[in-house]
Amino acid sequence: MFKLLKNSMKAHKIIYVVLVLSQIIGMVCLIFLYGVFAEFNGRKQELDIDNKYIDLSFEGVTIGEIKELIRTTCAEVEADLSYVYTMALTDLEYPVNIYSGYSNGEFMNAEPIEENRNIISGRYFEKQDYTENSKVVVAGSDYKLGDKIKILGEEYTIIGIEGGDVLHNKVSTTINVIGDEAGALMTIFNFEDLPSVKDYKAIKNNFESKLGDRVYVPDFNIRDGETLVSIKTIIFISVIVGITIAVNTGMLYWYLIKNRRKELIVMGIVGASKLKRFKINMTEIAVISALTICIGMALMHLVFENIFYRIYGNNYNIFSARTYILTGAVVYGCIIVLTSAVVFVCNRVELKELLRRTNND
Structure with a gap:
């Protein structure tokens, strides 16, 4: 042949x-x-948006109401999430910061945040802190490594101290252990690239269907949809x-x-x-x-x-x-x-x- x-x-x-x-x-x-x-x-599928995040603000909403909501929304979002940031109101003078990554149904460290932390003593959160629901925090230089701090009546151990440009009184913890009764001030979904219409709708529909007018989700137009x-x-x-x-x-x-x-x-x-x-x-x-x-x-x-x-x-x-x-x-x-x-x-x-x-x- x-x-x-x-x-x-x-x-x-x-x-x-x-x-x-x-x-x-x-x-x-x-x-x-x-x-x-x-x-x-x-x-x-592109939104008329120039930033890589979608921010939500809350009124009269607790962390307990949005924990599982954040998890299910992350599971529905198809684009790569960089991290999810949530600001929680507690009995501390300043809000508690929560940076969360997400993978296979579980919360974890957000790599972009972890890589840019300036830990001057101690350590940042580890996988076991999430899997074991360890009551630990990373704090600013106003605090001391190993000290205990109470948040909404629960005792947390300071495992790391941040320096650099971080606020001296800043406190960060994991979403798994923050008290459900803490107030939710805002949540930001940060993407690797510009979010799509489908992902935006997943976030908007999930939160609005459960929280109604207690959540504000900004409106975006579809970019060049008619052409x-x-x-x-x-x-x-x-x-x-x-x-x-x-x-x-x-x-x-x-x-x-x-x-x-x-x-x-x-x-x-x-x-x-x-x-x-x-x-x-x-x-x-x-x-x-x-x-x-x-x-x-x-x-x-x-x-x-x-x-x-x-x-x-x-x-x-x-x-x-x-x-x-x-x-x-x-x-x-x-x-x-x-x-x-x-x-x-x-x-x-x-x-x-x-x-x-x-x-x-």
Whole structure:
């Protein structure tokens, strides 16, 4: 089969060059086109907001009312959360600060906060402080390491002292151990990137449905919503491009097979059945198409992804491995289906007819 392919490539160099280039260019265009429309569709989910946080303010709300609410909301939010900040009102002179990370249903340290803490003595919160609900705090320089401090009648141990720009009387603890009766002043959801409409709605709906007018969630508009293309258009154009690539490939293979009559005659004379000839031709098509599709995807990944991001400045993970695999599979499937029909039609011709056509050429 590979010898046949080699001979065929020598005899039809230009056609094979056009075939390979068209498939490579087609794959690059298809994936790039997907990225463009996915970018537009992604912008349909963007809020008209320039900061990476959504802040809520409360009136007459306790920490006990929002602990589980924060947890369930974090679970619904699809974007990457940097941390959740809550300010609690207690019997201390100043509010207690609570910085929370979230992972797999559990609160934990917020890495951006932990990395920027200036602990001059002692330590910051650790995993066991969350899992064991340890009554510990990190405080400003007005306090001493190891001292006890009472918050709403509960005794907490100071495990760390912060320096630098931190307020001298600042007190921080974990959301697991702050008393439920503490007042909730505000909560801020901080994101790694700009929050989406879906995540904003999850936060807004969850808190407003439970707390009503005791919570204030700022309103945001959808950015450029009227000028963006719908997902149906993305699917339609992607399918059209995929079919165009497949049809182009089918036509080129049709030309090759029609001009390969002598090889087909030889295979028939030596006893190759129509099915065997079909398998030989389809193996050639499958191998070439697989190689060109892989080359096209590699070219897109190594060269044109950077061009795309320079144009659109996109923060979304549009070109994931899943995107490439699905796109390649769809195009490969279209090519195999259409070219199978081409090869089947060509192989229906009897040897006598092939000889007659060859003699007439």
